[in-house]
Amino acid sequence: MKFSIETYLIFGTAILIFFILSFIVFVVYYQRKQFKLEITQNEERQAIELDFQKKLLENSMEVQEIERRRLAKDLHDEVGALLSVLKMGNNQLVKKEVDDESIKKLVNNNKELIDESIGLVRSISKDLVPQTLENFGLIHAIDEFFRKIEKNSDIEFKFLHKNISEKTRFTPKVELSVFRVIQELSNNAMKHSEATKIDLIINFENKTLNLIFADNGIGFIKEDVLSNPSTGLGIRNIESRLSIINGSLKILNPEKGARFEIEISDCHEKN
Amino acid sequence: MQLKEILDEIIRIGIKYPEYAVGSLIPILPLGVGIYRRKYSTKSSKFILFFIIIFIVSDIPLWVTTALDIHNLTYVYTRTFGIYTCLLLVYFIGTTKKSDKYILFSFLFVMTLGLILQIFGLIKKGQYTWVYGFLLGSVSVWYFVRLINYPKIKDLLTYPFFWFNTGVLFYCFSTLLIYFFFQFSITTEIKTQTYFLFRSILEYLTSVMFVLFAIGFWNLKNNAQINTK
Numbered sequence: 295m296k297f298s299i300e301t302y303l304i305f306g307t308a309i310l311i312f313f314i315l316s317f318i319v320f321v322v323y324y325q326r327k328q329f330k331l332e333i334t335q336n337e338e339r340q341a342i343e344l345d346f347q348k349k350l351l352e353n354s355m356e357v358q359e360i361e362r363r364r365l366a367k368d369l370h371d372e373v374g375a376l377l378s379v380l381k382m383g384n385n386q387l388v389k390k391e392v393d394d395e396s397i398k399k400l401v402n403n404n405k406e407l408i409d410e411s412i413g414l415v416r417s418i419s420k421d422l423v424p425q426t427l428e429n430f431g432l433i434h435a436i437d438e439f440f441r442k443i444e445k446n447s448d449i450e451f452k453f454l455h456k457n458i459s460e461k462t463r464f465t466p467k468v469e470l471s472v473f474r475v476i477q478e479l480s481n482n483a484m485k486h487s488e489a490t491k492i493d494l495i496i497n498f499e500n501k502t503l504n505l506i507f508a509d510n511g512i513g514f515i516k517e518d519v520l521s522n523p524s525t526g527l528g529i530r531n532i533e534s535r536l537s538i539i540n541g542s543l544k545i546l547n548p549e550k551g552a553r554f555e556i557e558i559s560d561c562h563e564k565n
Numbered sequence: 566m567q568l569k570e571i572l573d574e575i576i577r578i579g580i581k582y583p584e585y586a587v588g589s590l591i592p593i594l595p596l597g598v599g600i601y602r603r604k605y606s607t608k609s610s611k612f613i614l615f616f617i618i619i620f621i622v623s624d625i626p627l628w629v630t631t632a633l634d635i636h637n638l639t640y641v642y643t644r645t646f647g648i649y650t651c652l653l654l655v656y657f658i659g660t661t662k663k664s665d666k667y668i669l670f671s672f673l674f675v676m677t678l679g680l681i682l683q684i685f686g687l688i689k690k691g692q693y694t695w696v697y698g699f700l701l702g703s704v705s706v707w708y709f710v711r712l713i714n715y716p717k718i719k720d721l722l723t724y725p726f727f728w729f730n731t732g733v734l735f736y737c738f739s740t741l742l743i744y745f746f747f748q749f750s751i752t753t754e755i756k757t758q759t760y761f762l763f764r765s766i767l768e769y770l771t772s773v774m775f776v777l778f779a780i781g782f783w784n785l786k787n788n789a790q791i792n793t794k
Contacts, residue, residue: 299746299759300759300762302746303742303743303746303762303763303766304766306742307739307742307743307766307770310738310739310741310742311735311739313738314734314735314738314739317706317709317734318731318734321709321712321713321721322721322722322727324713325712325713325718325721326720326721328713328714329718329719
C-alpha cells in the first residue's frame with residue numbers, strides 16, 4: 295500500500311500538533327508544580343528565619359535578664375554593703391557628743407540620706423529581679439507590683455484572676471514575660487494615659503492564658519504610637535516578648551481609655 | 566481589469582476557498598482585542614500588534630495578484646520571511662540578556678541569508694522555509710524553558726506571553742512539514758491540488774496562531790495586575 299504525499303502531510307502534521315499540545319500541557323503542569331515548590335520552599339525559608347529571629351530575641355531577653363540579675367546583685371551586695379558600713383559609721387558619729395549644733399544637724403541629715411539610699415537600692419534591686427515572681431508565682435508578683443504602684447500614685451488597680459489560683463505556676467519564661475509585659479503596660483499607662491483606674495483580668499482556660507488590661511485614660515491610636523520611635527518602642531517590646539511565648543497582642547480603642555488583649559496559647563502549668 | 570472586477574474576483578476566490586478568507590480575516594480578532602487592551606500593552610505586545618497590521622496589509626497584494634492571476638511566488642516567500650522575522654523580533658525586543666540577543670541575531674542572519682539566496686536564485690524558492698520555522702520554533706521552546714523556571718507567575722494561563730509564545734510555537738512546528746513538503750510539490754504550475762491542500766492547512770494553522778494571540782492580548786490586563794502587585 296502506497297500513501298500519497300497529502301496523506302503523509304496530514305498525518306505528519308496531526309502528529310506534530312499532538313506533540314505541540316502535549317508539550318504545552320507539560321509546560322503548564324510543570325510550571326505550576328515549580329510554582330508550588332517555590333512557595334513551599336519560601337514558606338520553609340520564612341519559618342526557619344522566623345524561628346531564628348525568635349531564638350535571637352529569646353537570647354537577647356535572656357541576656358537582659360541575666361544583666362538585670364547581675365546589676366541587682368551588685369547593687370545589693372556591693373552598694374548596699376557600702377551604704378550599711380556608711381550607716382554604721384554615721385551611727386557612731388551620732389552617738390558621739392558634739393557641741394556644735396550644725397555638725398549634729400549634718401550627721402542626722404546624713405543618717406536620713408543613707409537610710410533613704412539603702413531603701414532605694416533595695417527597691418531598685420527588687421524591681422530588677424522580681425523575687426516574689428520567682429518564689430511565689432505570677433499572681434502574687436502582679437498583686438505586689440500593683441499594691442506598690444498604688445501606694446505611690448493616684449491610680450486605683452483592680453486585679454481579677456479566673457481559673458487560675460495563687461499557687462498556679464507556669465514556666466519561668468512565661469511568668470517572667472507576662473510580668474514584664476504587665477510592668478510595661480502599667481508604666482505606659484502611668485506615664486501617658488492620665489488614667490485613674492486600671493483593670494487587669496487574667497483567665498486560664500484550655501492551656502490558653504488570656505489577659506485583659508484596660509485603663510480609663512485618654513487612649514491612643516496604635517499607628518500613631520508605633521510610627522513614633524520614642525513611644526513605639528514599648529509596644530514593640532511587648533510584642534517581641536509575647537512572640538517568644540506564642541503570645542499575641544491586640545490593641546483596642548474603646549470609647550474611653552485603652553484596652554489590651556493578650557492571648558498566650560500552648561501555655562502549660564508547671565507541676 | 567477594473568477595480569470592481571478585481572473585487573468580484575477576490576470575493577469569488579473567498580467563496581470558493583473560505584479557509585483563505587478566514588485566514589486573511591482572522592488577524593482582525595487579535596488586532597481588535599489588542600487595541601481594546603492597548604492600555605496594558607508592553608513593548609513586545611505592541612510589536613505583535615504591529616506584526617498583525619503588517620500581516621493584514623501584506624496580505625492584500627496576495628489577494629490582488631491572485632485575482633489578477635499574476636505569478637506571486639517570490640512575493641509569497643518574501644512575505645513568509647517577513648512574518649518569521651517579525652516574530653523573531655518580538656523575542657529580540659523582549660529579551661534583555663546580551664547573549665540571547667546574539668543568538669537571535671545569528672538566527673536572523675541565517676534567515677536573511679536564505680532569503681537573499683532565494684531572490685538570486687541560488688537555492689530553490691521555498692526550499693528552506695521550514696528552516697525559518699524550525700529556528701523560530703526553537704526560540705519559542707527556549708522561551709518556554711525560561712518561563713518554567715520563572716517562579717513569579719502564579720498561573721501561566723493568565724500570562725499573555727504564554728499565549729503569544731504558544732501561538733508562535735504552534736505556527737512554527739505545525740507548519741514545519743507543510744513547508745518541508747512545499748519543495749516537492751511546487752512546480753512552475755503551482756495550481757495543483759496538493760498545493761491547494763497545503764495552503765488550506767496552512768491557513769487553518771495560521772488562524773489558530775491568531776486566535777492564540779487574541780487570548781494573549783485579552784490577558785494583558787492580568788499581566789498588568791501581576792506587575793503592579
